[in-house]
Amino acid sequence: MRATDRFVFVRDGFHFWAMIFGPFWLLWNRLWLALLAWVVFLVAFNVGLSALGVGRGSIFFADLIVAFLLGLEGSTLRRWTLSRGKWRQLDVVIADDQDTAESRFFERWSQKQHGIVNDQWAVDRGGPPPTRTTPGQQFSNPPPIPAGGIIGLFPEPGGSR
Numbered sequence: 001m002r003a004t005d006r007f008v009f010v011r012d013g014f015h016f017w018a019m020i021f022g023p024f025w026l027l028w029n030r031l032w033l034a035l036l037a038w039v040v041f042l043v044a045f046n047v048g049l050s051a052l053g054v055g056r057g058s059i060f061f062a063d064l065i066v067a068f069l070l071g072l073e074g075s076t077l078r079r080w081t082l083s084r085g086k087w088r089q090l091d092v093v094i095a096d097d098q099d100t101a102e103s104r105f106f107e108r109w110s111q112k113q114h115g116i117v118n119d120q121w122a123v124d125r126g127g128p129p130p131t132r133t134t135p136g137q138q139f140s141n142p143p144p145i146p147a148g149g150i151i152g153l154f155p156e157p158g159g160s161r
Helices: 016-020 024-027 032-052 056-085 100-111
Strands: none
Touching: 016 024, 016 056, 024 032, 024 056, 032 056
């Protein structure tokens, strides 16, 4: 098995099926701890709202909001679960669909593997941030600090405005 066969692509964005079928979506994606936390939270949330005397309609509306939040954060839960399993994020790719995203990723990844490292868009999120002293990085030198050491609109303390 090649290393590229083990890559996982996680789509960021709203997951409709996570909102509609939350626990089943969590099971399908093997997010066991997230499922356990979801069930515990939802039970405690509903019991708490009932204890406060909130009506059934309001509890249902609150559950809809919580389901909507699961739809928004489904991919975050998936990335969190993968990072707990010692997976690391290699890149962020913007595309209209998964096939285009995979194509763009593998194009940039293969360029890195062949020694083409001057691609400013391809960033290894697991590595240290680029610095100004790295050869091949096109960064401008920072402007010099003023003689007084104060940066801003009023470089002299007590100066006129």
